[in-house]
Amino acid sequence: MTRFENQGVAFKGFAIMAFLVVIMAGMKAASPIVVPFVLSAFIAVICNPAINGMTKFKIPRALAVMFMMIVIVLMGLWLASLVGSSINEFSKQLPVYRVQLVDQFAWILEKLKTLNIELSREQILAYFDPGVALSMTTNMLSSVGGVMANLFLIILTVVFMLFESENLPKKLHFALDDPDMRLKQIDKFLHSVNQYMVIKTLVSLGTGLVVGVGLSLIGVDYALLWAVVAFLFNYIPNIGSIIAAIPAVLLAFIQMGPATAGGVGLLYFATNMVMGNVVEPRYMGRGLGLSTLVVFLSLIFWGWLLGSVGMLLSVPLTMIVKIALESSQSGSWLAILLADRVDDLVVETSGKAVLKSDQN
Numbered sequence: 001m002t003r004f005e006n007q008g009v010a011f012k013g014f015a016i017m018a019f020l021v022v023i024m025a026g027m028k029a030a031s032p033i034v035v036p037f038v039l040s041a042f043i044a045v046i047c048n049p050a051i052n053g054m055t056k057f058k059i060p061r062a063l064a065v066m067f068m069m070i071v072i073v074l075m076g077l078w079l080a081s082l083v084g085s086s087i088n089e090f091s092k093q094l095p096v097y098r099v100q101l102v103d104q105f106a107w108i109l110e111k112l113k114t115l116n117i118e119l120s121r122e123q124i125l126a127y128f129d130p131g132v133a134l135s136m137t138t139n140m141l142s143s144v145g146g147v148m149a150n151l152f153l154i155i156l157t158v159v160f161m162l163f164e165s166e167n168l169p170k171k172l173h174f175a176l177d178d179p180d181m182r183l184k185q186i187d188k189f190l191h192s193v194n195q196y197m198v199i200k201t202l203v204s205l206g207t208g209l210v211v212g213v214g215l216s217l218i219g220v221d222y223a224l225l226w227a228v229v230a231f232l233f234n235y236i237p238n239i240g241s242i243i244a245a246i247p248a249v250l251l252a253f254i255q256m257g258p259a260t261a262g263g264v265g266l267l268y269f270a271t272n273m274v275m276g277n278v279v280e281p282r283y284m285g286r287g288l289g290l291s292t293l294v295v296f297l298s299l300i301f302w303g304w305l306l307g308s309v310g311m312l313l314s315v316p317l318t319m320i321v322k323i324a325l326e327s328s329q330s331g332s333w334l335a336i337l338l339a340d341r342v343d344d345l346v347v348e349t350s351g352k353a354v355l356k357s358d359q360n
Contacts, residue, residue, distance in 0.1 A: 028305055035309050036150045040157035042313060043072060045197045047158070048165050065162050069155055076151055079228065086225045093221075100254045192323045197316060203280045204234035207271055211248075214267045218260060220252045230268075234275070236299060236315055241272040290318060294338050 212227025253261035
């Protein structure tokens with residue numbers, strides 16, 4: 001490779017990085033518009049299979065879309081009322097929880113006194129304030145609810161997306177210079193994104209249901225709220241389950257002691273182990289996996305770029321980028337870097353490493 005070719009490659013790399021910086025700066029500045037649009041796109045992707053299923057039973061598409069929109073509006077209103085009522089009830093119960101927390105630490109304080117370590121009640125509440133754990137969770141849910149304040153705009157966008165989804169693949173095929181070559185890649189990309197979102201949503205629903213029923217049987221307060229939190233945070237693998245478990249485990253410790261808190265922690269651990277390592281790979285396959293480092297970095301990046309909604313949708317957004325890279329020959333190297341394990345790679349006869357999902 002000559003000196004001029006090296007300079008061309010370096011210039012192309014710098015140009016691509018500058019292009020990405022400009023795009024990210026624009027998205028950051030336009031986040032009040034971008035966030036509702038992104039949320040609308042994910043709602044449309046999740047609802048589209050259900051609408052297609054209803055149309056197979058001779059239900060008009062317009063009627064199916066209207067039915068799904070009614071369901072979404074009712075769910076949004078229910079979520080807003082649930083978060084609001086939970087915050088109000090928790091604020092009333094906070095003094096009681098603080099007293100219970102000190103009582104639970106009484107035996108620890110007695111042990112520390114024998115070691116000449118003196119801790120006051122105020123210090124205990126400063127280090128283990130039960131209001132902090134719930135406030136972090138409710139703040140994120142409130143941020144999502146703040147986006148839902150644009151509910152009318154989101155609903156309209158989802159409706160138009162759902163009506164357009166029927167013709168979008170055909171338009172993409174005709175818009176390309178070489179439709180025959182790109183036809184398979186586009187179909188694979190759209191199918192993979194749709195499959196990932198639907199399966200992930202169903203698994204998250206199952207996770208929230210199991211957690212909600214389990215916490216109700218144990219007797220932990222606000223079990224329905226923790227079920228919703230488990231559903232939303234299940235979109236973030238590994239890290240999300242830990243974040244979702246913290247307030248519920250702390251509240252169980254305050255209410256019923258360390259043994260019950262351990263049982264709640266075991267409930268979360270077992271649920272996420274079964275759902276994340278048995279159910280989800282069974283239907284989704286392991287070719288769509290992301291490394292733990294990529295999951296953590298995507299949480300930080302999308303959270304910075306799009307706020308709380310970006311944090312909740314960080315992994316789905318990264319998965320869409322990864323699927324798009326897998327469908328592109330020029331971007332397959334980056335998809336390999338995002339992969340979970342080296343086992344997901346296959347070395348072709350030419351010596352080039354590719355993802356197993358690319359060979360399917």
